[in-house]
Amino acid sequence: xxxxxxxxxxxxxxxxxxxxxxxxxxxxxxxxxxxxxxxxxxxxxxxxxxxxxxxxxxxxxxxxxxxxxxxxxxxxxxxxxxxxxxxxxxxxxxxxxxxxxxxxxxxxxxxxxxxxxxxxxxxxxxxxxxxxxxxxxxxxxxxxxxxxxxxxxxxxxxxxxxxxxxxxxxxxxxxxxxxxxxxxxxxxxxxxxxxxxxxxxxxxxxxxxxxxxxxxxxxxxxxxxxxxxxxxxxxxxxxxxxxxxxxxxxxxxxxxxxxxxxxxxxxxxxxxxxxxxxxxxxxxxxxxxxxxxxxxxxxxxxxxxxxxxxxxxxxxxxxxxxxxxxxxxxxxxxxxxxxxxxxxxxxxxxxxxxx
Numbered sequence: 001x002x003x004x005x006x007x008x009x010x011x012x013x014x015x016x017x018x019x020x021x022x023x024x025x026x027x028x029x030x031x032x033x034x035x036x037x038x039x040x041x042x043x044x045x046x047x048x049x050x051x052x053x054x055x056x057x058x059x060x061x062x063x064x065x066x067x068x069x070x071x072x073x074x075x076x077x078x079x080x081x082x083x084x085x086x087x088x089x090x091x092x093x094x095x096x097x098x099x100x101x102x103x104x105x106x107x108x109x110x111x112x113x114x115x116x117x118x119x120x121x122x123x124x125x126x127x128x129x130x131x132x133x134x135x136x137x138x139x140x141x142x143x144x145x146x147x148x149x150x151x152x153x154x155x156x157x158x159x160x161x162x163x164x165x166x167x168x169x170x171x172x173x174x175x176x177x178x179x180x181x182x183x184x185x186x187x188x189x190x191x192x193x194x195x196x197x198x199x200x201x202x203x204x205x206x207x208x209x210x211x212x213x214x215x216x217x218x219x220x221x222x223x224x225x226x227x228x229x230x231x232x233x234x235x236x237x238x239x240x241x242x243x244x245x246x247x248x249x250x251x252x253x254x255x256x257x258x259x260x261x262x263x264x265x266x267x268x269x270x271x272x273x274x275x276x277x278x279x280x281x282x283x284x285x286x287x288x289x290x291x292x293x294x295x296x297x298x299x300x301x302x303x304x305x306x307x308x309x310x311x312x313x314x315x316x317x318x319x320x321x322x323x324x325x326x327x328x329x330x331x332x333x334x335x336x337x338x339x340x341x342x343x344x345x346x347x348x349x350x351x352x353x354x355x
Contacts, residue, residue: 077133134157
């Protein structure tokens with residue numbers, strides 16, 4: 001769903017996005033029609049022109065020139081440690097940038113120095129038309145405040161919450177985590193280990209909350225000994241899974257907050273002579289490439305990372321075309337997730353015996 005935090009002012013001219021919604025087509029299709037591109041089906045052209053007339057839409061030459069400028073640059077800034085996650089993100093952003101004929105600039109930043117982040121954000125604001133911030137940069141007060149003050153359209157991807165200053169494209173992490181935990185419970189698992197993500201990211205907290213709420217709904221007391229800290233890295237997943245499986249009463253299932261850590265849990269299980277899923281079920285989050293490069297392939301929550309990055313490009317272009325900060329929309333776009341069932345999950349041994 002999209003939640004818009006500002007509304008169209010009375011008397012303001014219609015935008016290309018409003019025409020697109022009215023006609024049921026993409027903004028790019030509207031742009032092709034109004035610019036006389038012949039590569040549009042006649043029926044679609046008629047729909048668009050009808051919407052143009054009904055909304056009294058007049059293309060803004062300055063905005064059109066800006067949106068079509070081959071030198072327009074959009075930046076994707078990252079510090080994310082997961083290679084699988086980053087590759088999905090870049091693929092989606094490149095797809096959106098190519099479709100919009102804009103230049104995508106990809107930069108890695110060091111998240112350890114707040115002042116360096118401020119300085120870098122200040123410099124970036126002078127050289128690009130828009131910015132995409134994946135976690136954890138989308139929650140950096142230093143970076144967000146600098147870009148917002150400079151009036152640069154910015155979109156945070158996969159944040160655990162919406163923001164007032166910038167737009168967001170995200171899933172409902174709480175609901176997705178609740179759904180995955182409930183699925184494990186439905187199979188008979190009662191001791192479900194949980195590997196948290198980076199504590200500096202709000203999505204990590206929301207996933208833990210979803211896990212706890214599903215346990216509570218099933219009447220199962222939360223056991224803090226079944227929760228271990230991870231940092232969204234494979235190495236942290238190895239260490240967390242080792243601690244969980246070394247317990248006297250080890251879990252029958254492990255829910256890791258991303259696929260990298262879940263893949264690490266599978267590796268630890270194999271090293272300990274445990275069969276996945278007969279002896280231990282393992283599930284992840286994201287449905288990145290890591291989910292299908294391990295054996296068995298992971299049951300996971302599909303967060304459409306590439307599509308979210310693509311959508312972030314569209315959101316940025318809408319903000320750039322508006323130009324005037326006073327009329328800019330801050331959008332909270334919550335996209336659908338999906339529980340993807342693969343071979344890493346089975347009922348626990350005790351439940352199988354009862355059957």
